[in-house]
Amino acid sequence: MIAVVWSAAVSLAAWLWLLLLQGFFWRTDVRLPPRRDPDAWPTVCVVVPARDEAAVLPDSLPSLLAQDYPGRAEVFLVDDGSTDGTGDLARELARGRGGLPLTVSSPGEPPAGWTGKLWAVRHGIALARAREPEYLLLTDADIAHAPDSLRTLVAAARTGGFDAVSQMAHLRVASVWERLVVPAFVYFFAQLYPFRWIARRGSRTAAAAGGCVLLRAETAERARIPDAIRHAVIDDVALARAVKRGGGHIWLGLADRVDSVRRYPRLGDLWRMVARSAYAQLRHNPLLLAGTVLGLALVYLVPPVALVAGAVAGSAAGAVLGGSAWLVMAGTYLPMLRYYRQPLWLAPLLPFTAFLYLLMTVDSAVRHYRGRGAAWKGRTYARPDAVADEV
Template identity: 50%
Template sequence: MTWLALAACLAWAVLLLGRGFFWLARDDDRAAAALPEPAAWPSVVAVVPARDEAATIGATVRSLLAQDYPGDFRLVVVDDRSADGTGPAALAAAAGDPRLVVRRGEARPAGWTGKLWALEQGLAEARRSAPDRLLFTDADIRHAPDSLRRLVARASAEGRVLVSLMARLRCASAAERWLIPAFIFFFQMLYPFRWSNAPGARTAAAAGGCVLLDRAAFERAGGLGPIRGAIIDDCALARRMKAVGPIWTGLTDRVESLRPYEGAGAIRRMVARTAYAQLGYRAAALAGMILALALVFLAPPLLAAFGHGPARGLGLAAWAAMALAYAPTLRRFGLSPLRGLALPAVAAAYMAFTLDSAWAEWRGRGGMWKGEAGPRADPG
């Protein structure tokens, strides 16, 4: 039992000191306001994939058209075969603004994920004006008025071919307060932003809700075609872009998600869509991940409660390290750091979500997006 406790403590030592200090959550866009502005503002076209998003598309469109961006800016919304009036809602929100184009999406071809196919159709419209930059953003994202200005300023000042912001997720319901901060914590643990932002590091991360691209570099990287079947499309795109230039990803309070997760079931579906894909659809990787998470998150409180002597002390130390690491993320959401003591239970929930993701994949229902299974379920 002592050896198990030592292994758990060693794991937390590595997480605290050896993964780019991800847990401090310091990689954010607050310094963007101080960056020098470009001598000439590049033209930008935003592309928004939207299927059955009538509840939020209006707020997204209004926030984008209200940007204080000094350069040429246009907006393309792809109404991806919606049945709830998403396209008309987008047009109504624009109130006749000629910068908006709403394009009706076509059926998804085999081999493409639904979101990427919608983006590809939006790109066909965006390329008509040959913009310098492309902004991919979701239909449930609301941008502060200076969001685009700051994104472009960072890309120009630092020579980044991709700049992405992890939108602030809603954290209002009980399920959100317990589970959503952990989603951000785990994402940064898997993809430390400090490493992703370093040109020489292999890690590449992006958050699909808000991604600004240098169009020329994007075309050199092959566009969306090479990643058309990727379920974790944002990080797949980041890897392609990092091969042609430096990228940057960070947290923000200036871009927020409007999507509500009133219950744990909604969060489970969100996580389960991509969790097994993250493991490469490999059962061995799934088993290894479950064992690793059990060591890191479940063993410390169990040792603290039921261990004896050194094992109990080491279990308490690992549990304290866990709560310490989680505290900065909780503070970003305005939550008490004492919630960090419950991270083992939250991690157990995410383990169950990952198992559910694997089960859905084995049943041919993996990668569900808006009621449509991913390309691995396509015939042939």
């Protein structure tokens, strides 16, 4: 019990640190900053990389074409080698609809050293440059936008002087597994990249949500985006870091009316989504993997274990310390559950969800060493240093 008590004490100290000193990551009030309409609305080009997205396009693409934007805007959907008729469906959805003009194009297979998505983004940006846009909206094919989404993003960027404004789309939460895993995914992301720190000038914390990034075209060119991050599996974080390294000012927050329409009904669907990039997040480093596993166990698993073990063994210290850490953990999770309109009794189940993420992370490493890491829609990407050697 001595080891359990000390572990619970360290876990409680960690949770008090996270509660007070980790950028108040647990708060969900970081929404689009104050904004005012500009005197003249700049030209914007929307770039949508799409690979085998026929199932979600009817729910997402019409929302882009129907944007109520006062300035000039155009949508470029880049069909990244789809086999399900994504490009033809996009043209059909735009035919006779009106709204923003749509261009559908395909860049062919990506060369060595490029992920498919970023190769598609590069192609879309190249097409957009002919329109001389001031801003680029990079958005995924499974993201549906409210009619005023583009104008509010532009107004926020102009008012705040931001080079990149990104909103984390509201993910679908309907199935049992989505309820357990999805809010925690956003919670863990905010814990790693506190939104308040991202917007601070001079802060080293940089992140974006790839589903919705409004990027100043001049900034993209100066930061060599996407060429500078062409091999990145976690491309949104890599993009934000590239912008910040170039002196850019970025903002990231939660969305109110930007929604992901992609379904993850089964645990296996969510597992593949997380395992695809978890080990890449750790830079394919075994030591970082070991530290992450130990950290997750200490912070998330020790509190309930200490509470139960203390109660069984009659150790008041173990039970109190473990219960207190578990209480703080659950309390920090409540705002995210409210944001996703989920029952609050899910908060005490966060250790179980964290255990799932621990297993997903380990599985991500196993897949990597078996040559199946970062696999997505028929493609498997090598780690960056291997790509560099090949090039």
